[in-house]
Amino acid sequence: MGSLELRNVTKVFGKTEIIKGIDLSVKDGEFVVFVGPSGCGKSTLLRMIAGLEDVTSGAVVLDGQDVTAVAPAKRGIAMVFQSYALYPHLTVRDNMGLALRQAGAPRSEIAQAVGRASAMLALDPYLERRPAELSGGQRQRVAIGRAIVRTPSLFLFDEPLSNLDAALRVATRIEIARLHRELGATMIYVTHDQVEAMTLADRIVVLRAGQVEQVGRPMELYNDPANTFVAGFIGSPRMNFLKGAALGESADTVGVRPEHLAISRQGNAIPGTVSHVEKLGGETLVYVRSEVHGLLTVRLFGEQDFSVDEAVQLTPEPPRSLRFDAAGRRLR
Amino acid sequence: MTARRPIRWHIAVFLAPAVLVYTAIMIVPLIGTLNLSLYRATETGPQFVGLGNFRTLFGDALWSDAFWNALGNNVWFFIIHMLVQNPIGILLAALLSSPRLRLAAFYRTAIFVPTVLSFVIVGFVWKLILSPLWGIAPSMLGAVGLKGLFAPWLGQEGSALTALALVSVWQFVGIPMMLIYAALLSIPDEVMEAAEMDGITGWSRFWKVQLPLILPSIGIISILTFVGNFNAFDLIYVAQGALAGPDFATDILGTFLYRTFFGFQLQIGDPNMGAAIATAMFLIILAGVCVYLFGIQTRLRRYQF
Ligand SMILES: Nc1ncnc2c1ncn2[C@@H]1O[C@H](COP(=O)(O)OP(=O)(O)OP(=O)(O)O)[C@@H](O)[C@H]1O
Ligand SMILES: [Mg+2]
Numbered sequence: 001m002g003s004l005e006l007r008n009v010t011k012v013f014g015k016t017e018i019i020k021g022i023d024l025s026v027k028d029g030e031f032v033v034f035v036g037p038s039g040c041g042k043s044t045l046l047r048m049i050a051g052l053e054d055v056t057s058g059a060v061v062l063d064g065q066d067v068t069a070v071a072p073a074k075r076g077i078a079m080v081f082q083s084y085a086l087y088p089h090l091t092v093r094d095n096m097g098l099a100l101r102q103a104g105a106p107r108s109e110i111a112q113a114v115g116r117a118s119a120m121l122a123l124d125p126y127l128e129r130r131p132a133e134l135s136g137g138q139r140q141r142v143a144i145g146r147a148i149v150r151t152p153s154l155f156l157f158d159e160p161l162s163n164l165d166a167a168l169r170v171a172t173r174i175e176i177a178r179l180h181r182e183l184g185a186t187m188i189y190v191t192h193d194q195v196e197a198m199t200l201a202d203r204i205v206v207l208r209a210g211q212v213e214q215v216g217r218p219m220e221l222y223n224d225p226a227n228t229f230v231a232g233f234i235g236s237p238r239m240n241f242l243k244g245a246a247l248g249e250s251a252d253t254v255g256v257r258p259e260h261l262a263i264s265r266q267g268n269a270i271p272g273t274v275s276h277v278e279k280l281g282g283e284t285l286v287y288v289r290s291e292v293h294g295l296l297t298v299r300l301f302g303e304q305d306f307s308v309d310e311a312v313q314l315t316p317e318p319p320r321s322l323r324f325d326a327a328g329r330r331l332r
Numbered sequence: 333m334t335a336r337r338p339i340r341w342h343i344a345v346f347l348a349p350a351v352l353v354y355t356a357i358m359i360v361p362l363i364g365t366l367n368l369s370l371y372r373a374t375e376t377g378p379q380f381v382g383l384g385n386f387r388t389l390f391g392d393a394l395w396s397d398a399f400w401n402a403l404g405n406n407v408w409f410f411i412i413h414m415l416v417q418n419p420i421g422i423l424l425a426a427l428l429s430s431p432r433l434r435l436a437a438f439y440r441t442a443i444f445v446p447t448v449l450s451f452v453i454v455g456f457v458w459k460l461i462l463s464p465l466w467g468i469a470p471s472m473l474g475a476v477g478l479k480g481l482f483a484p485w486l487g488q489e490g491s492a493l494t495a496l497a498l499v500s501v502w503q504f505v506g507i508p509m510m511l512i513y514a515a516l517l518s519i520p521d522e523v524m525e526a527a528e529m530d531g532i533t534g535w536s537r538f539w540k541v542q543l544p545l546i547l548p549s550i551g552i553i554s555i556l557t558f559v560g561n562f563n564a565f566d567l568i569y570v571a572q573g574a575l576a577g578p579d580f581a582t583d584i585l586g587t588f589l590y591r592t593f594f595g596f597q598l599q600i601g602d603p604n605m606g607a608a609i610a611t612a613m614f615l616i617i618l619a620g621v622c623v624y625l626f627g628i629q630t631r632l633r634r635y636q637f
Contacts, residue, residue: 050529071533072528073529073531073532073533074531077529079525079526081522081525082522083520085520085523085525086526087523087526087541088545088635088636089544089545089635098530098532098540099530099531099532102530102531102536130635132635132636146526146530
């Protein structure tokens with residue numbers, strides 16, 4: 001009902017190729033998150049799926065049907081924009097009902113669909129207001145409601161939470177996860193936020209410069225990244241990259257997550273000096289400058305006392321380190 | 333104990349230049365005109381007659397017939413602009429804002445160019461084009477086999493005013509087009525894309541999304557058209573002269589005022605009656621603007637995006 005397949009799609013703006021041949025298949029009901037650095041083409045790819053952007057070559061296939069040349073509204077896809085993009089002159093009720101009204105649905109059916117969506121999103125008290133009279137979070141819920149009302153088989157979200165404050169972001173994130181369970185629809189979601197990606201996704205697609213770097217479940221990407229780019233991109237704070245030669249390893253680079261780096265005041269592993277300490281209550285981040293490896297991050301559980309300029313020794317947990325060759329590819 | 337607020341002199345100082353200039357070039361002449369309309373020239377100098385000039389203007393059939401004729405013509409002039417110029421302007425803006433249109437910048441400029449032309453040129457050129465003797469309109473219509481449709485439009489009482497109104501529309505259609513175009517561009521792309529996702533495209537997108545969002549601009553255009561039309565003078569004067577022929581068929585308030593105030597051919601100028609007409613025009617425009625400001629504008633919502 002909501003499966004999607006991209007077959008070698010590319011996008012060229014003028015002379016620059018922005019999307020360089022992407023193959024991807026998304027199963028019905030799956031929650032897929034696109035992540036990648038700014039400008040890598042996440043929004044462009046999403047807009048190509050929606051039909052708002054022409055595909056230069058390749059095919060977009062929905063439920064086994066090639067929709068590459070089909071108009072956006074005919075694809076049965078709903079999109080939620082970062083800026084909400086509500087109709088400013090319509091009330092919340094009309095914002096949500098406009099698509100159905102345009103499609104010629106009977107009044108009772110529209111009222112029912114709007115009622116269901118507004119109940120789901122707790123929008124009932126605001127149905128007669130206009131977007132200007134709502135807070136950012138409420139507007140975003142209306143935008144999501146407008147998408148739900150059309151009962152699409154595929155939802156697209158382009159950084160829907162990035163204009164919200166931290167607390168609201170968490171609340172709306174949980175709401176989106178609940179909606180995904182209740183509606184059972186396929187969702188594709190673009191975000192910059194590590195936590196959103198890790199918590200919402202069934203699968204994460206890591207993009208770089210218009211190409212897919214790796215696709216996998218969040219824990220797969222975290223524990224088993226294919227290259228240094230994915231290893232560095234997934235996980236916060238970022239993975240430490242140590243020089244293999246200095247550790248007596250054959251690999252060019254050894255990646256160690258901050259929580260897999262042990263720190264002690266004596267011993268003779270990797271010497272360094274503490275350059276900064278961040279205490280977050282539940283955990284402590286210690287930044288250690290090493291002569292050989294540069295700045296390394298250590299993540300410790302609970303509250304730990306280290307002072308700046310203190311000399312320390314770091315030891316990677318051998319089974320948890322990842323080995324990469326000179327080109328950044330993973331050595332297994 | 334509360335400290336007394338000091339008098340804020342700087343507010344007066346900052347306001348002074350604008351107030352002085354505005355008073356000197358707007359308020360004083362306006363009051364002068366109103367004042368002039370209350371006097372009548374006699375051999376012994378100006379004499380105060382109260383509303384006497386207005387009694388003449390509206391009571392004396394010689395004057396009032398001319399006044400109502402000019403006002404009626406002016407209303408028709410305005411109606412043509414509202415029904416032809418503004419819808420065409422909106423339509424052109426909607427076409428220009430379509431992302432698929434090529435050469436949009438060229439069309440925009442081409443349509444706007446007549447607006448910056450002088451009335452003298454426009455009036456003269458159209459007089460030449462429409463001339464039955466040496467104009468190109470008859471032969472152009474002839475070229476497509478429609479020669480029978482041609483008539484000396486500017487010379488017939490029934491069609492002269494409409495023809496001139498359409499010339500004025502041709503000249504000024506660029507203004508509503510530009511204002512609406514700017515209003516359309518200020519609608520965020522994402523709103524239009526959301527409409528596209530909702531299946532609202534083409535004309536229904538215009539009616540359901542764009543038009544409600546540009547209504548405030550349409551209101552502004554209407555009031556600008558109203559003020560412009562009731563102050564119009566130049567085009568009629570250039571094309572038909574101050575007598576606004578044929579047989580006053582194109583006489584509007586502006587030409588009527590001009591003839592009265594300055595005199596024309598055998599008619600001797602009468603500044604006092606001219607001032608009375610100017611005052612009447614001022615009150616008509618004031619009434620129209622008030623209707624707009626208090627009756628219409630307050631009902632048009634401006635939406636922020
Ligand atoms: N209409 C366009 N014309 C030309 N280039 C474009 C156009 N739209 C996007 N680009 C380019 O395509 C690239 C990808 O843009 P896109 O918006 O998809 O990035 P993104 O991954 O969504 O970034 P962000 O995370 O900052 O939103 C950018 O380099 C951008 O400059
Ligand atoms: Mg983007």
